[in-house]
Amino acid sequence: MSALxxxxxxxxxxEAMTEEMRRDQRVFLLGEEVAHYNGAYKVSKxxxxxxxxxxxxxTPISESGFAGLAIGAAMQGLRPIxxxxxWSFSLVAADPILNNAPKMLYMxxxxxxxxxxxxxxxxxxxxxxxxxxxxxEGMYSNVxxxxxxxxxxxxxAKGLLKTAIRDDDPVFFLxxxxxxxxxxxxxxxxxxxxxxxxxxxxxxxxxxxxxTWGRPVHFALEAAEALAKEGIDCEVIDLxxxxxxxxxxxxxxxxxTSTCVVVDxxxxxxxxxxxxxxxxxxxxxxDLDNFVHRVHTADVPAPYAYNxxxxxxxxxxxxxxxxxxxxxxx
Amino acid sequence: xxxxxxxPRLSDTMEAGTIVRWNVKEGxxxxxxxxxxxxxxxxxxxxxxxxxxxxxxxxxxPAGQSVKVGTQIAVIAEEGEDLSVAASGxxxxxxxxxxxxxxxxxxxxxASAPAAKSADEDETVTVGGQRIRVSPVARRMAEEAxxxxxxxKGSGPGGRIIKRDVQTAMENASxxxxxxxxxxxxxxxxxxxxxxxxxxxxxSGGLVMAGLESERVAVSGMRQTIARRLVESxxxxxxxxxxMRFELDRLMAMREQLNTELAETGxxxxxxxxxxxxxxxxxxxxxxxxxxxxxxxxxxHKQVNVGVAVALDExxxxxxxxxxxxxxxxxxxxxxxxxxxxxxxxxRTRGLSAEDMADSTFTVSNLGMFxxxxxxxxxxxxxxxxxxxxxxxxxxxxxxxxxTIGFEMTATLSSDHRVIDGAMAARWLKELKGxxxxxxxxxx
Numbered sequence: 072m073s074a075l076x077x078x079x080x081x082x083x084x085x086e087a088m089t090e091e092m093r094r095d096q097r098v099f100l101l102g103e104e105v106a107h108y109n110g111a112y113k114v115s116k117x118x119x120x121x122x123x124x125x126x127x128x129x130t131p132i133s134e135s136g137f138a139g140l141a142i143g144a145a146m147q148g149l150r151p152i153x154x155x156x157x158w159s160f161s162l163v164a165a166d167p168i169l170n171n172a173p174k175m176l177y178m179x180x181x182x183x184x185x186x187x188x189x190x191x192x193x194x195x196x197x198x199x200x201x202x203x204x205x206x207x208e209g210m211y212s213n214v215x216x217x218x219x220x221x222x223x224x225x226x227x228a229k230g231l232l233k234t235a236i237r238d239d240d241p242v243f244f245l246x247x248x249x250x251x252x253x254x255x256x257x258x259x260x261x262x263x264x265x266x267x268x269x270x271x272x273x274x275x276x277x278x279x280x281x282x283t284w285g286r287p288v289h290f291a292l293e294a295a296e297a298l299a300k301e302g303i304d305c306e307v308i309d310l311x312x313x314x315x316x317x318x319x320x321x322x323x324x325x326x327x328t329s330t331c332v333v334v335d336x337x338x339x340x341x342x343x344x345x346x347x348x349x350x351x352x353x354x355x356x357x358d359l360d361n362f363v364h365r366v367h368t369a370d371v372p373a374p375y376a377y378n379x380x381x382x383x384x385x386x387x388x389x390x391x392x393x394x395x396x397x398x399x400x401x
Numbered sequence: 402x403x404x405x406x407x408x409p410r411l412s413d414t415m416e417a418g419t420i421v422r423w424n425v426k427e428g429x430x431x432x433x434x435x436x437x438x439x440x441x442x443x444x445x446x447x448x449x450x451x452x453x454x455x456x457x458x459x460x461x462x463p464a465g466q467s468v469k470v471g472t473q474i475a476v477i478a479e480e481g482e483d484l485s486v487a488a489s490g491x492x493x494x495x496x497x498x499x500x501x502x503x504x505x506x507x508x509x510x511x512a513s514a515p516a517a518k519s520a521d522e523d524e525t526v527t528v529g530g531q532r533i534r535v536s537p538v539a540r541r542m543a544e545e546a547x548x549x550x551x552x553x554k555g556s557g558p559g560g561r562i563i564k565r566d567v568q569t570a571m572e573n574a575s576x577x578x579x580x581x582x583x584x585x586x587x588x589x590x591x592x593x594x595x596x597x598x599x600x601x602x603x604x605s606g607g608l609v610m611a612g613l614e615s616e617r618v619a620v621s622g623m624r625q626t627i628a629r630r631l632v633e634s635x636x637x638x639x640x641x642x643x644x645m646r647f648e649l650d651r652l653m654a655m656r657e658q659l660n661t662e663l664a665e666t667g668x669x670x671x672x673x674x675x676x677x678x679x680x681x682x683x684x685x686x687x688x689x690x691x692x693x694x695x696x697x698x699x700x701x702h703k704q705v706n707v708g709v710a711v712a713l714d715e716x717x718x719x720x721x722x723x724x725x726x727x728x729x730x731x732x733x734x735x736x737x738x739x740x741x742x743x744x745x746x747x748x749r750t751r752g753l754s755a756e757d758m759a760d761s762t763f764t765v766s767n768l769g770m771f772x773x774x775x776x777x778x779x780x781x782x783x784x785x786x787x788x789x790x791x792x793x794x795x796x797x798x799x800x801x802x803x804x805t806i807g808f809e810m811t812a813t814l815s816s817d818h819r820v821i822d823g824a825m826a827a828r829w830l831k832e833l834k835g836x837x838x839x840x841x842x843x844x845x
Contacts, residue, residue, distance in 0.1 A: 329538045329564050360536045360564040361557075399557050399565065 076259045081114045081251040083225035084190075087232035088115070088152060090262075092122055095150060098236055101128040101137055102154030102191075111156045112192070112251050138164035138189070142172050142241075145187040150236060155191030158245060159205040172241040173216030188235045188242045193221070194286060194336055195373055195384055196248035204373035204380075209337035211243055212313045212346075218267060219243045219313040223288035225255035227311055230265030238267070247286045268315035272324075276306035279394050280324040282347060283334035284310040287366075287385050291334055294390035303398055313343045321347065322354045329360035330397040336385050339367035364397040366390050403482060404453050406475040408440070408468050411449075415442045419467040420474065428484065429457045431477065438474075453477055458484045534561040542567045547617075548574070623720045634782050638694075639818040642777045645830040648800075649793045649808040652840040663735075672793050673709070673767045674738040676812075678843045679836040680765060680788060681705045681729035687829040691762045693783040694819045700783075705730040708761030708781060709741055711748040722748050723781055725761045734843060769793060775811045785820040786829075789813045 078086075092098045099122075100115060106129040109116040119127040130137040134155065141151035155161045161168060168189060175185040195204040212219050218240050222228040228246070235242035257263070273288060274295050281291045288309045295305040306324050310317055325331045331351050335344030348363040369383045395401045408418050421439040431437060436448040437457070458478040462468055478484050533550050535543070539562045543550055548570050555562035620628070652675055660669055684691040684705045693700040708723035724744035726737055747753055764781040769792035778789035790812045798807035812833075816826045836842050 329536075357537045357541045360538045399563055 076257060077254045078225055078257050079251065080225045080228050080246070080253045080255070081112060083229040083255075083257050084114050084232055084246065085116065085118065086257070087229045087236070089118060089121065091233055091236040092118075092126065095236075097148065097150045098152065099126040099128065099144075099149065100152045100154060101130050101141060103130055103132060103156050105129060105154050110154070112248065114251070115154070134160050134164035135167060139167040139171070141187050141189075142167050142175070142185055145172075145185045145241075146175060146183040150186050150188075152188045152190060152236065155189060157196070157199075157203055157205075157248075158191050158193040158207045159199075159203045161189065161191070161207065162205070168241075168243075169211065169214050173214050175216075176240070177216060184239050185241045186239045188232070188238075188244055190232070190235075190244035190246060192248040192251075193245035194247050194249070195380060198375055198377060198380060199373075200375045201372040206337035206368065207243075208245060208313055208335075209340075209342045212343050213341070217241050217243055217314060219245065220267065220311065221245045221285035221313060222311060223250075223273075223285055223309050225253065226257045226263060227265055227271070227309075229257055230263035231267075231311060233262075234264050234267060237264075245285065250286055265311065267312045268317050269312075270308050270310045270317035270320040272306065272320070273309045274305065274307040276304040276328070278304040278328055278330070279306070279398050280321060280328045280331045281305050281307045281334060281390065281394065282310060282321045282324075282331060282351075283307070284313065284343075285336065287334040287336050287390075290385055290387045291390055293387040294394065297387065297391055298394055301395075301400070303394060303400060305394060310347075316343075316347065316350070318347070318350050318354065321351060325351055325355045326358045329358055330394075331355070331359070331363045332366065332390065332393045332397050333363055334366045334385050334390055334393075336368050338370055339365060340370065342367065361397050361399065364393040366393045402479065403458060404455060404477040404479065405473050406437075406451060406477060408462075408470050408472045408474050409449060410470045411440060411442045411447045415470060417467050417469045418442050420462055420464050421446055422464050423460055425457050425460075427457050427460055431455060431457060451477065453479070455479045455482075456484060458482075534559055536561060536563050539564050539567045542571075546571050546574075621718055621720070623722075624718065627721060630782065631779050634780050638780050638782065640780060640815050641818055641823065641826075642813050642815050643823065643826040643830060644775065644811055644813040645827075645834060647810045647812060647834055647837050648798070649810050649837060650800075652837055653793060653808045655840045659734075668735055668738060670734060670738045671741070672769060672810075673765065673790070674734055674741060675837065675840060675843055676767065676788070676790055677707050677709060677726060677729055677737050677741065677765055678732075678734050679833050680763060681707050681732075682836055682843065683829055683832040684730060684763070686832060687825065689821055689825055690786050690816075690829045692785050692820050693762075694785060694817055699820055702762040704728055704760070704762065706760050706762045708758075708764035708784070709744070710764060710766040710778075710781075711745050713749060722753055723758055723761055723764055724748055724753060725758060727760070763787070765790065769810070775813060777813050778815050780815050780817055785817040786826070787815050788833075789815065 088100060100118065104111045105115045106119040106124060106127045109119070115127065138153055138161070141153045144151050172185045172187060175183050193208065194206045208219060208221065211217070218235070218238060220231040220235055220242060222231050232244060235244050273292055276295065281295065283291050288307065291307045295307050298305055306328060308320055308324055321331070333344045333347050335342055337343065339345060344365050344367055348365055351363050352359070366385045366389045368385060371383065374380050374383055392401070411418065419441040421441045423438050425431060425437045431451050432454050433452050434450050436450050438449045440447050440449045455477040457475060459476040460474070461476070462472070462474040468474065534555060534557070535550055536557065540550065542564065543553065546567065548567065550562060553562045553566050553570055556566050557563040649672070652672070656670055656672065656675065663669070688701045689699070691702050691705055693702070704727065706725050706727045707729040708725045711722050711724050713720040713722065724741070726732065726740050729737060744753065744757055747757065761781065761784060764784050764787040766778045766787060767790040768776055769790055772792050774791045774794065776789050776791065778787045780787050791810055793808045793810040795806060795808055797804055798809055800807060812830070814826050814830055
């Protein structure tokens with residue numbers, strides 16, 4: 072019965088934090104509305120009751136301040152979890168999170184680590200407009216010294232977040248407002264720890280490798296089902312973490328399929344998708360039957376209008392088109 | 402009455418021709434004798450004149466397309482005729498392209514080499530001036546399967562050869578019996594111009610036989626060069642052979658005498674040394690045998706540099722190089738002998754330098770040491786001829802109408818007919834015969 076338990080993505084996140092806070096007294100959560108309001112998206116519901124205001128801390132609207140506070144705490148041996156209501160709001164904390172946290176170990180000559188987790192909603196939430204719809208992985212994954220996880224399902228959300236909290240480096244943990252209500256099987260009562268740098272084959276196939284992560288995993292699976300009806304058998308790989316990047320799984324798959332489509336909901340220019348494509352070209356050059364095709368968010372600021380936003384984002388239709396082109400079935 | 406212009410037969414063996422370039426466009430005035438197109442035949446690219454005055458009403462075959470001899474390729478409207486009427490009424494049904502003509506290739510420069518390259522070159526090969534496009538995995542699969550890329554028709558964008566095309570060719574190849582050798586040995590020019598059936602099993606003159614187990618041995622650079630140059634020679638040079646028997650009794654006697662006398666100096670003259678000297682001297686009166694075809698001219702060389710084919714150790718992968726004895730007509734037998742010996746040893750041990758192999762004007766290939774009586778050789782470009790020498794064998798011969806025992810050798814001259822006609826080859830062999838049979842002349 073516990074094996075069949077289905078919970079929402081947000082519950083999985085809460086379970087991860089709660090379990091880790093029970094396990095380790097150094098772990099605490101801070102952010103806007105995480106305590107008394109039970110979280111803007113109810114991820115931290117009930118946590119104030121269990122852990123009290125010393126460990127579940129409401130902050131002012133001051134990302135630069137509380138991100139910096141968390142980094143200082145991490146340097147001193149605590150293990151803070153910072154919730155950004157949206158990763159779009161983290162931009163005002165760019166200096167502490169990009170200029171301090173990832174470089175601390177290096178710049179202090181190994182004297183100070185920075186075991187902090189920054190987590191929050193990433194990507195278009197649905198008609199939130201251009202400034203609140205950021206996919207920060209495009210910019211942030213560029214920085215060496217940080218780790219970045221982008222789960223696609225509740226079980227991975229729990230397993231990756233627990234790994235993130237235990238990790239000694241700063242981890243950028245990207246969730247999606249569009250997925251918090253998504254239900255999925257998460258085993259109860261057993262320890263789930265998903266290691267970083269290990270992709271997950273969501274669907275096995277022989278004709279084309281679709282490599283992606285986060286929310287687009289679901290678009291890719293939807294596309295794969297549609298393409299199967301056309302006789303194109305896709306393998307969908309969910310990379311789960313961007314740093315470290317499980318290029319090995321993609322390479323093994325592409326050596327089998329000879330074609331690859333990368334789906335990334337960040338902008339294409341200088342993105343994790345472009346990096347992945349470059350690495351596939353390097354490692355699979357003699358195995359490729361076509362160049363790596365990419366599906367990204369359109370190269371414009373996020374539109375507000377519903378129909379334009381839908382057209383702006385990666386979707387199953389665009390992935391189908393890319394796979395057909397990559398496999399010469401267009 | 403509109404005049405029909407058809408694909409002319411420009412050579413005896415021509416069955417189809419490719420319009421390399423139209424020099425006129427529809428509506429242009431033409432006069433009798435005017436060259437209106439360049440036609441690539443199985444032998445060369447030639448100019449095609451028209452034999453009537455008028456205006457071009459219609460060009461029926463685009464540049465780059467190959468059609469059979471006799472196919473209507475253009476319509477000329479006579480003076481006063483309406484162009485559009487002539488174009489529609491004068492035409493036959495649209496010509497059917499010879500199968501697998503290249504898809505609308507760019508015009509080929511006339512100066513480009515005839516479409517006769519070895520079929521095993523990779524994607525850098527140009528077919529009719531076009532680069533072959535191929536995906537990396539398709540290139541690798543074709544290479545592993547031994548399928549020449551030039552035999553594949555690409556179904557990807559811009560004609561790119563993709564994995565599927567190679568897989569189809571491999572499936573067809575294994576589904577069909579091996580092609581008879583005669584078919585395989587078709588000239589490379591044809592192999593390129595005519596699209597190979599999907600079941601392509603042609604590998605640069607060899608076969609991929611699906612049912613046979615074989616070990617794939619990587620090809621050395623030298624072997625690749627040999628393959629490329631000899632395919633080029635054999636397929637682009639109009640070879641023919643003329644053989645002659647040489648009485649070598651006196652030469653063998655003189656050689657024995659000289660070698661006995663020179664034994665102390667370490668010099669040992671070979672029969673081949675005499676032949677090299679003889680060939681060099683024979684050029685004086687037959688300069689065209691010591692020449693090269695230069696496209697629009699014949700280069701008659703002022704130096705006589707005789708190349709000697711040297712076979713390399715088979716256990717080391719074999720191979721063949723040509724060591725060049727420069728100014729052989731001005732060198733004594735003794736000098737020729739010592740140079741040939743030195744170069745031969747160098748070839749087999751350290752390898753010859755580029756200079757050692759450069760600038761030959763004629764080549765001698767000798768298999769006499771194996772007891773071979775007669776063989777023919779492929780011309781070593783840019784030479785126009787090569788002499789293939791058998792062994793000087795002791796055998797029953799007729800001398801002064803009497804049956805006796807004597808030394809005879811058969812040698813065969815392979816010549817480039819563009820430069821050397823049959824009678825010229827025969828006269829040169831007769832000259833050589835005079836020199837070798839009266840070997841004292843070789844000493845002066």
